[in-house]
Amino acid sequence: MEVVSLFKVISDGGVTSPKGFQAGGLHCGLKKTSRNDLGAIVCEVPAVAAAVYTTSVFQAAPLKVTRESIAAGERRLRAIVVNSGNANACTGQQGEADAYEMRASAAAALGLAETEVAVASTGVIGELLPMDRVSSGIAALPSSLSGDNEGSEQFCQAILTTDLVKKEVVVSLEVDGREVRIAGAAKGSGMIHPNMATMLAFVTTDAVIEPQSLQGLLGATTDLTFNMITVDGDTSTNDMLLTMASGLAGNTELSQSHPDWDAFAAAFQYVCQTLAKAIARDGEGASRLVEVTVEGAVTDESARAIAKTIVGSSLVKTAVFGADANWGRIIAAVGRAGEPVNPDTVDIKLGDIIVLTGSRPIPFDEEEALVYLKGDTIAIKVDLHNGPGHATAWGCDLTYDYVRINAAYRT
Template identity: 70%
Template sequence: MGQERYTVVEGGSVTTPKGFKAGGLHCGLKKTDRNDLAAILCEVPATAAAVYTTNLFQAAPLQVTRESLADGRLRAVVVNSGNANACTGEQGEADAYEMRSAAARHLGVAERDVAVASTGVIGELLKMDCVRSGLAQLPEKLDGGAAGAEQFSQAILTTDLVKKECCVRLTVGGEAVTIAGAAKGSGMIHPNMATMLGFVTTDAAVAGEDLLALLRAATDTTFNMITVDGDTSTNDMLIALASGLAGREPLTRQHPDWAAFVEAFTHVCRHLAMAIARDGEGAAHLIEVRVSGAADRDAARAIAKTIVGSSLVKSAVFGADANWGRIIAAAGRAGVPMSTDRVDIALGGIEVLKGSRPVAFDEAAALAYLQGDTVEITVKLADGEGEATAWGCDLTYDYVRINAAYRT
């Protein structure tokens, strides 16, 4: 249904919606010469909304961004990678505020119109001399085309292997409206805001409370349904910016095209979330768990999250082992009631359990399927109409190697 109401813009990026520029550069926060400082700038005050990590230890940039978003408007977002500026005390807070003020000065906007985001190593102070120098050079790097978006997407990465971008277009009130997004995330990914930074831009004219409600709803079914390793970081943030430059007609929840806009917006979030799960640290497979027939939506979500987050399930997928016992064991510890004698499980189209009883299946076919890039696990219950989908990745030797030397 969604594909009928919006189209994917190949090669589109956060600068494709009208009114946005982006860019990035290397200022010295990373030990390599990869970009580590970036910004998105809107030519007009944009309606803005954000959601944040549920971790009790929240990084200094989140406090600054919350203050900037108090009036629901932003002109710019400045981001650094290589250092999380988390658990850095009063100095870390001062540095985050200085990032905001310096970015505002160089970009020519008000301080309260700038959001700040950081990602990287926890517990180390920012190299503010590098940040100051980088922010002074950043305005000349901003571009409204693909080049600026590319530099931005590269600058926000940490252990990510690939950039994550998505762009779609639809018609709202007879006008073409574009929605785009970029994100980073690879490790410390767990449901209920994963360890990620995400940025969504649109040229639709959306009221602040409607944009926030949409962002929360889309996050709930996408970013809140992914996991890599069961850890939630200190810096997670997802920001949406709406320039309103696509047309004069405001888009509200009462608008006849609102449902199509929701579908398109959610598609962008889902694409980015799945890209994060697929790019999990050391991952070789994307795992998609679909649960149906649960007592209700919450039950389905709990079961799907538990299965996709199980270290044993993740290890079985890595080893291409069709061990359905690990799947049903994970479902059974999800903390929700179910009819344990009426559970069906399939790996792709290969049924391995029917009515909670083993089914003879072709082991060679299952092995071949599990060696593919994406593994779909389908769990059908007999308790109601609840459905949910969660995404994750396998657990590999490389995950341990990457995280054993993250600081060094």
Template identity: 55%
Template sequence: MNTLQTVEEIKQIKDGNILIAQGFKASGVHAGLRYSKKDVGIIFTETPASAAAVYTQNLVQAAPIDVTKDSIAATGKLHGIVVNSACANACTGKQGIKDAKEMRKLAAQKFGLEDHAFAVASTGVIGEYMEMEKVKKGIDVLQPNHTPGAAEDFGTAILTTDIVTKSCGYETVIDGKTVKMGGAAKGSGMIHPNMATMLGFITTDAVIESADLQLALSSITNDTFNQITVDGDCSTNDMVLVLANGEANNEPLTPTHHQWSIFLELLKQTSENLAKQIAKDGEGATKLIEVNVHGMHTKQDCQMMAKTIVGSNLVKTAAFGADANWGRIIAAMGRSGVEFQPDQATIVFGDIVVLKDGEPVLFSEEEAKAYLENENIIIHVFLKDGQEIGTAWGCDLTYDYVKINGSYRS
């Protein structure tokens, strides 16, 4: 089955969210960790779900990541995840591990389950201890249900400096059964490289074993979540967690299943959608920037160059100011660590060519400025060293980014 056919078999669901898959419930409440906003959330499925996860590549990893790894390692199955905002529970030593395990235990006891039935995630300030009395209070009053309001409550409870909640949903047909997949995410700053301060949660009712789900997630992460950048900082807490409870009753998905490629595309589209929403909601951001690099020998080289360009502060500030300064782009290309021929490079803003085969091109500054004032900016880089393509997403860098991060703890 070719890629085009696969893509056409995936349908995006309007107003899709973390609860569109059968059997999942959610909730979010205000427990007092934040001044007034919801700060403790939960996703739950009565049917045990196959679980897979990828984590931040920061060498300093927060306590919830250790506890989640432990939960998944136990059986490969989870009934849900409990999440808090306001406190990262990172760099908190033995007490941090104890508190993360206590969160897991409280969630599991609420449903009469073993501790390892739940994963744990936290986001917020590093180096502060959890206010466990408030966390306990929050978990006590969580009432998971299957409504759009419950999905929004969960999406709100996981936010930090985000401006908006992030969610999406898709469906396809596998073995004659409708299979749905929904997602929720948070992330606004500290996005780079390889996920950084980002939490992504994906639910599906597909039948798939944990090992195969992990294989699928690992195979699409480098093209989606790992190709976004906001500010070059890498967090201690990030994870993407996928739960598959099997309620769609399709035949078990494996790499040898005749519709495996459709499931991979379903997961890729869900992940890419969430990743782009995170990039667009960068702290203080006003624009989503997409960079496509064409014509390198390897996809990895294309992706590395694209991510270097979209992560350049000079490129980001030029985007904010709607300045078609292509010199900043080729400078970023030159320090990307990728070998290329500068005299064969072509750079295009939208459909406006500004550099052709390494030489400047006369173009309308007014038209370029008008294009760069759009909320969504696409930059193409064409080279002649190969046939591969790579994409990365980021955002502009604004005055508000400094304001937000200058007073993050206040």
């Protein structure tokens, strides 16, 4: 168990680790392989719920259904049912009807009201769901549910598409002297450029928390984590981040005025940041995680825009893939970000290797830089010396495999 300041990281848990949650998954025939393609997280009590969604104008039908469930249930949910392999996006009235049918079938199978169920989908855009397979799979879902790590494992496998690895994290902390757990699972590998991307993420906690405070925390945390990653600059139609709080930890209700709020918020951000970085690291075809830190911007918002421009630059990404210490691509990205920059005061480092000071090149050891850029994680540090703003963004390199994977995505 790793201790991180105000909270502890639990190495052997999942979305079922907080009190009151079960999860499971199975294969119902949406994917061509035998991998799980249908899953659910279920809470034994009505859980406080909050969500954020893709900003794309083309929003998939499940997002509409989930919004309605959260609103109708006065920010309470009991379950989320998720399928992979088919996004149910750009599918018209039939797709919307299918999303409602998924919700109704899950409610019937779990013995819940329809408005207690949220729906999410991910996969190929523009194809109708084979509802006979989906309905049969949902009917079998209850028998797959469990409150142990196996339930979490099966759920994680059910939400993957081109992902190579599952993404999950669990932390614990004390609130009012009681143990509170926060856990998360996510999927995402390509079509990643949030303001939310083809990513789904689910966070569970057993904290007692005020609904508006949970929604506010989720939005603020998303801006610093999931909205600071990019793989390929494309935002999808199905992106959703949903959190559910069972309240079974028994603490006094959390809000911004609670003395343990800062610790809870820090733990919540750690969960989201860990999942976000895992998505960036698992970018389609990626071989390296790229972390860009910008300091000295006029505002934090400006720093975020510049950091995301750098990490999303195809030229920067290909330079990292080629282990080429081409700082010119970095400063070019800074210059086109559309943010205030003094062109005479920019410093750039690759790890600890200084390559630019005061916007002027510094002699550096090319061999040392080559060795560094062949590592697993590449840190690019930019100091603008122009204000107090700072931000960090995460992405990955751009490889030959990215083209191969996406050239054949539907086949």
